[in-house]
Amino acid sequence: MKTAEISSSSREQTLALAAEFAGALKGGEIVFLRGPIGAGKTVFVKGVASAMGLKTSPTSASFSLMKEYKNKSRRLFHIDLFRLEEGEVFNLGFEEMLEDENAIILAEWPDPIRRMLPQDRLEMDFILQEGDERTIRLSSFGRVSDALLEALCKAANR
Template structure:
């Protein structure tokens, strides 16, 4: 496991970081996003989707649990498990999503699927600070996710 911390000071900076991150995505990546409501998780997902060239702008998936965004070449699954318990996730089709090597999975509130976690994943913890400042703690578990962690750290230094 490798770890790092990144600080963003505005919504725009979080969106820019997400856009740079999206350029490192090839498909098959799994990213878990944690943090309190309003911490910037969905903003980050919006930035990733926009940079992937996906037309629809993601909104909080809390009420639909899972949303799929795609174009001719890219697919993004945005999962929000805020109100679910571990035994309630089987009807989401998460296992099928894991088998899709072309799709990127961004999951908010991922604890109910912890038992289904692939070995190689990136975990992001969004921590609210004063004003619009956020600290994003990163932990990579595997070769692919470590490359994503490095891409995020490089983007943050711009």
């Protein structure tokens, strides 16, 4: 496991970090996003989607649990499991997502699916600070997510 912390001081900076991060996504990656409401999780997902050239901008998936977005070569699954327990998420189609090597999974409030998904994942904890400041604590669990962590750190240092 590798860990790091990066900062964002605005919505625009979070979008820019996400856009840089999107360049490292090839398909097959899993990213867990945690933090309180308003911490920037969905903003980060919007930045990834925009950089991928997706025509529809993601919104909070809280009421539909999962939204799928596609471009010519990849599929982005935005999952939001706010208010759900582990036993309530078995029929969301995770097996199909995992079988698709072009799928990218960005999961907000991911704890109910932690045991269902492969170990190799990047975890991002969005921590509110003063004003618009956020600290984003990164933890990677595997070779693929190690590369994602490094890409985010590189983007933050530009």
